[in-house]
Every structure is written in structure tokens, then in C-alpha cells.
Amino acid sequence: MIGYPILAIAPNRPEGYPKFEDVQVDRTGVSRADVVVTCRVSGFPAPNVHLWREVKTDGQTDYQRIRTDGRIFVDQRKYDRYTLLRGIIRGATSADAGIYLCSADNSLGSLRQQFRLTLGEGSTSKQAGLAIDGVTVDSTGENNQDVTITCTATGNPVPSLRLWQYKNGNYQVVQRSRRVVLNLQRGEKKSVFKVTIKKVTQADAGVYICSASNSEGTVRQQFNLTIQEHAVAGKGLPKMEDVTVVRTGPSNENAVITCSATGSPPPDVKLYKQISSEKDKEYQELETGGRLILNESPGASGTILTLLVMNVLPEDSGVYMCEASNTGGTVRQSFRWGIEGGNQQTAHGS
Known part of the structure; x- marks a missing residue:
């Protein structure tokens, strides 16, 4: 198939x-x-x-x-x-x-x-004597810049495995090279074939087939390999390092929400508040105005965004979301915050 x-x-x-x-x-x-x-x-x-x-x-x-x-x-x-x-x-x-x-x-x-x-x-x-048990694709290596494809097959006799990529109108066998590492392990009735593509590019994306063959015949399993932009060499998906809420002021009447994110290039960081039901999850971006003062401080490899909420009110409670974006992609972390409690509250992401 x-x-x-x-x-x-x-x-x-x-x-x-x-x-x-x-x-x-x-x-x-x-x-x-x-x-x-x-x-x-x-x-x-x-x-x-x-x-x-x-x-x-x-x-x-x-x-x-x-x-x-x-x-x-x-x-x-x-x-x-x-x-x-x-x-x-x-x-x-x-x-x-x-x-x-x-x-x-x-x-x-x-x-x-x-x-x-x-x-x-x-x-x-x-065929009772031949089957592909599964195909998995995992991001590996530094900054997830490598991809490892694992094909597993069982059969009697033990099958041989190959990986094919659809290029220029036909399927071509993936061969060993400087960027491609092949590792075939054969047991009594099971074969595991691992193919690692180092420092993937968009040219590696597309349609692949894992094929298994023995005297019973040949079976194939097709899959689509998608290369996310952040996995391409030289691009770093942002990472949300910390999200905190601290109460300040003489009577703890103010609050400071801090979102800290790293990435290469340094990400842009935004803060949102949920304005609809938990089911719809509609968010509105927060900006400086009224009781809110927003400040974004970019660094060499990271960005810190702080929001000062002056004279906190019950309506300031709710679900918030920090968002960090760069050329590698976008990550988000949401958290729930209420005005009651002590001087500091750590936001727990979801």
C-alpha cells in the first residue's frame, strides 16, 4: 500500500x-x-x-x-x-x-x-511472514537540527529494510553520505532500520517510503516528513525561560508580570489576557495604557518583557499567555493569576 x-x-x-x-x-x-x-x-x-x-x-x-x-x-x-x-x-x-x-x-x-x-x-x-510494525520520526542532535527515522519490520525470514524519498517524479533510495547515517539491526525475526539526517533543510522534507522485503514479498509504508522552520540549521526556536508574578508597592497594591524568553535571533515577546470563556480561549494583546505599563528589554540572546499593573483589581485576575516569536517559530505559555495571596506568585504554564 x-x-x-x-x-x-x-x-x-x-x-x-x-x-x-x-x-x-x-x-x-x-x-x-x-x-x-x-x-x-x-x-x-x-x-x-x-x-x-x-x-x-x-x-x-x-x-x-x-x-x-x-x-x-x-x-x-x-x-x-x-x-x-x-x-x-x-x-x-x-x-x-x-x-x-x-x-x-x-x-x-x-x-x-x-x-x-x-x-x-x-x-x-x-502476508503472514512479513509486516512493517511502525515508522517513527524524531528530532535529535543539537537544537533538534537532526532527524532520525526508524523503520521496524518483522518477518520470517528476517526482512531487509530500505528507505526511499520521492524526488523529481520518482522514488530514490536514501544512501549513506556525510549527512546521512544508516544503521540496520537484524534479529531472529525483526529488523530495525534507523536513518539519521544531520542538519536538515527544507530539501529533506517530503514523501518517504519504508520498504521491507524477504522471500514472502515486499511491503511498504508511506509517510510525510515535515521539517519545521526552527529545525533548520542556524535557526533557534524560542524557549520560554521563566514566567513570574510579583506583588509590589507599600501595600502590595501593584503587580509585575515578567515573561523571559531566549532564542537565536532574540525573540519578540508579547503578553495576552484571555477575554472569553475557557472553551473559546480568545486572547487580547496587552499594551501600555491606563493602569498598565509594558516594557520589553531585548538582550544578546534573550528578551524580558515586564508588565506593571498598578492598583490591582479583582478583574485583573484570569488567564494570561506569554508568547515568544522569532524566525525559528513561536512558543506560548499560559498561566492563571489571581490578586489574592502573598508577595510573590509563580505562574504555572500550560
Whole structure:
């Protein structure tokens, strides 16, 4: 089974616009006869994600939304800043092969990613003597600038493993080089193949296949490797070092909120307060004015932002969020603060 995503380079879009982080097709269930499609999409607000299949009627191409029905199960789960959709096709057959797409939309716009699902006899995992157990992708090395791909397969005889990258219209075997380290470990019935790509670039992103072969045949598992901007050499994702709240003044009538973040280049730091319900989580940026005095102090590798709240009032209590951004990306830490208590309160992030 191989999925061939049809990808396009997205133009610059505002922060929070839907972004496909991962689209995977896996086999599971008894005899690995079920197909699981996973679409993970980030965005703020968390986007709505749906699964569709291409259908042709009277020579016209259209897409039909896939819903839970009989042997098909579709589950969408929304989190703070991303949505995870899983579609399970039980007892998949060649009739389920075709072109599919995941669509994503929120208040900022919409996006879709298309892929081809093939269920040819030579590309499934139905053989009792051969199966790919899993493929994982981990960020490693200094500043997470390296990527390690691990393919695990079982079979009798013990299978050999290869990694392929889709380039220039076809799949090419990933070879050992100065930047690529290959490590194959073979046991009695299990093989583990680790490929480490050092100092990844955007050229390393794209569609890959892990293939496992023995005398029973060949099975493959396709996955999409996304390289986050902060993982590219020379760019450092900001790190939130500290968030504190300190009461000041003769009678503790004032409060100072401090957000400290580091990164390369030094990040811009902003402070927000939640102005809606816990469910909606809408935030408003805080600025100097009235009882608020905001000050941002950039340093060689970090930035400290302080907010002085004068004559604190009960309405100053609530959920706040520190945000740090640079060319490597954006990190956020939210915390809840109330005006009651002693001289100092440490904010606990979430």
C-alpha cells in the first residue's frame, strides 16, 4: 500500500492559518486488513478537518465526504492549536483504492492535501511472514537540527529494510553520505532500520517510503516528513525561560508580570489576557495604557518583557499567555493569576 500525496508549496499566510503537519496511511487490525488514515492539522482556532474521496460521475470529477458508516469510522478531535482526524476502513479491498484528500478550514482560511491510496497485492501487509510494525520520526542532535527515522519490520525470514524519498517524479533510495547515517539491526525475526539526517533543510522534507522485503514479498509504508522552520540549521526556536508574578508597592497594591524568553535571533515577546470563556480561549494583546505599563528589554540572546499593573483589581485576575516569536517559530505559555495571596506568585504554564 502506497499513498502518493500531491503537495504544493503554500504562500505566506497569517499565523493560525491551517497547516498540514502530517498525513499518514497505515495498516492495522487482524491480518493488517484495515487501513487507517491520519490527518494532523495545526491552526488557531483549531481547524475543522474532513476526509474526502474522489468520485467520477458521467465523466465529471467530484469529491464525496467520508463519514462513519458500516465498516468506515471517522473521528475528529480538536485540541488547543491543532486537530487530529482518523479514518478507519475495515477490511480494505482494492475497491477502496483511489484518490483521497483531507480538507482543513478555520476562520483564517482553508487548505487541502490530496493523496493516492493503492492496495495492490505486492504492496499490502497481508502476508503472514512479513509486516512493517511502525515508522517513527524524531528530532535529535543539537537544537533538534537532526532527524532520525526508524523503520521496524518483522518477518520470517528476517526482512531487509530500505528507505526511499520521492524526488523529481520518482522514488530514490536514501544512501549513506556525510549527512546521512544508516544503521540496520537484524534479529531472529525483526529488523530495525534507523536513518539519521544531520542538519536538515527544507530539501529533506517530503514523501518517504519504508520498504521491507524477504522471500514472502515486499511491503511498504508511506509517510510525510515535515521539517519545521526552527529545525533548520542556524535557526533557534524560542524557549520560554521563566514566567513570574510579583506583588509590589507599600501595600502590595501593584503587580509585575515578567515573561523571559531566549532564542537565536532574540525573540519578540508579547503578553495576552484571555477575554472569553475557557472553551473559546480568545486572547487580547496587552499594551501600555491606563493602569498598565509594558516594557520589553531585548538582550544578546534573550528578551524580558515586564508588565506593571498598578492598583490591582479583582478583574485583573484570569488567564494570561506569554508568547515568544522569532524566525525559528513561536512558543506560548499560559498561566492563571489571581490578586489574592502573598508577595510573590509563580505562574504555572500550560
